[in-house]
Amino acid sequence: MTSRERVIAMINRKPVDRIPVITGSAMVVEYIQKIGGVWPEYHRNAEMMVNAVSMMHTDAGTDNIVIPFGMFIESIALGLDVKMGALDIQPSVRSSFKEPTDVKYENFLEDPYVRTTIEAIKLAKERFPDAAICPFLVAPVTLAGDLMGAENLARLSLKCLKKEEHMEKMKKWISVALEINKIYARACIEAGADILYYSDASASPNLVMPDFYYKVGVPAEKELGDFIHSLGCPWELHICGNAVPILEGMASTGADFLSIEQAVGMKEAVRIAGNVPVVGNVTPNLMIDGTEEQIISDVRKGLDGGAKASMLGCGTPPSSTSDRLKIWVKAVRDWSAENL
Numbered sequence: 001m002t003s004r005e006r007v008i009a010m011i012n013r014k015p016v017d018r019i020p021v022i023t024g025s026a027m028v029v030e031y032i033q034k035i036g037g038v039w040p041e042y043h044r045n046a047e048m049m050v051n052a053v054s055m056m057h058t059d060a061g062t063d064n065i066v067i068p069f070g071m072f073i074e075s076i077a078l079g080l081d082v083k084m085g086a087l088d089i090q091p092s093v094r095s096s097f098k099e100p101t102d103v104k105y106e107n108f109l110e111d112p113y114v115r116t117t118i119e120a121i122k123l124a125k126e127r128f129p130d131a132a133i134c135p136f137l138v139a140p141v142t143l144a145g146d147l148m149g150a151e152n153l154a155r156l157s158l159k160c161l162k163k164e165e166h167m168e169k170m171k172k173w174i175s176v177a178l179e180i181n182k183i184y185a186r187a188c189i190e191a192g193a194d195i196l197y198y199s200d201a202s203a204s205p206n207l208v209m210p211d212f213y214y215k216v217g218v219p220a221e222k223e224l225g226d227f228i229h230s231l232g233c234p235w236e237l238h239i240c241g242n243a244v245p246i247l248e249g250m251a252s253t254g255a256d257f258l259s260i261e262q263a264v265g266m267k268e269a270v271r272i273a274g275n276v277p278v279v280g281n282v283t284p285n286l287m288i289d290g291t292e293e294q295i296i297s298d299v300r301k302g303l304d305g306g307a308k309a310s311m312l313g314c315g316t317p318p319s320s321t322s323d324r325l326k327i328w329v330k331a332v333r334d335w336s337a338e339n340l
């Protein structure tokens with residue numbers, strides 16, 4: 001099986017020759033330096049981006065390639081202030097809009113960062129047809145939070161559960177986010193994306209109430225997911241933190257598979273998610289300073305717990321070392337050889 005076939009088979013609940021290994025966002029400094037990537041240029045240079053992220057596939061051995069590096073593309077394209085971080089620090093959104101009507105997205109696809117993503121998808125697809133190409137995109141609740149500001153999201157998410165007028169306001173923000181999500185999703189799929197990888201970080205119970213997730217997050221993600229499916233593409237849903245109280249909701253969105261953090265036990269997640277494949281929960285920091293034994297034992301724990309693919313609990317940390325990434329991939333191969 002090629003990497004792409006392996007991941008697609010996993011999604012379709014079909015037999016695999018070995019368990020797929022998939023990465024989340026991969027701004028790995030070692031790889032960026034190896035290809036001569038320059039900060040912050042690599043965030044808006046498709047060639048540099050593909051050269052760096054594809055090393056996760058060609059060198060470390062993951063089955064997918066994730067583009068772009070961070071979760072700021074939508075925001076910067078909408079004109080929000082983004083602090084570009086550093087070689088080993090993700091860019092972060094620093095401003096917000098006052099009203100949903102202030103958000104202008106008519107020219108969204110013409111933004112240089114958005115165009116870089118689209119170009120990078122095409123380039124990756126052309127050069128690595130055997131890998132699963134996965135654009136890394138900001139899901140609706142998180143995007144709405146970027147638009148209104150994360151603190152406002154936390155505040156309004158509480159108020160809207162109590163009063164209808166606040167719910168109306170929240171729905172306006174979510175609906176703008178969804179419009180942007182759909183424009184971007186369509187462009188990524190037309191560029192050749194195999195799977196859309198959505199992080200709804202701000203839908204985590206760490207930030208908003210599970211009740212809010214069920215009332216607002218699930219319908220929004222489902223609407224976006226149905227749209228993506230109507231274009232013939234599968235999608236992955238990742239939510240950070242202890243997602244146990246919302247896992248049933250995540251599974252009901254229609255996502256093709258769910259990605260969880262190390263805060264969630266794999267066995268329990270698999271039980272709650274039912275027939276929706278669950279991936280993730282390998283402790284990301286082990287890729288920075290874990291011993292071989294620690295990495296192998298953590299990887300095996302997830303697979304023993306029923307993970308359908310091995311993935312780190314969140315993105316691949318910038319300071320990950322390639323030797324540790326390779327230990328991770330080998331641990332999955334060895335487990336597969338013994339158990340499949």
Ligand SMILES: [Zn+2]
Nearest residue numbers: 239240313314
């Ligand atoms: Zn996460």
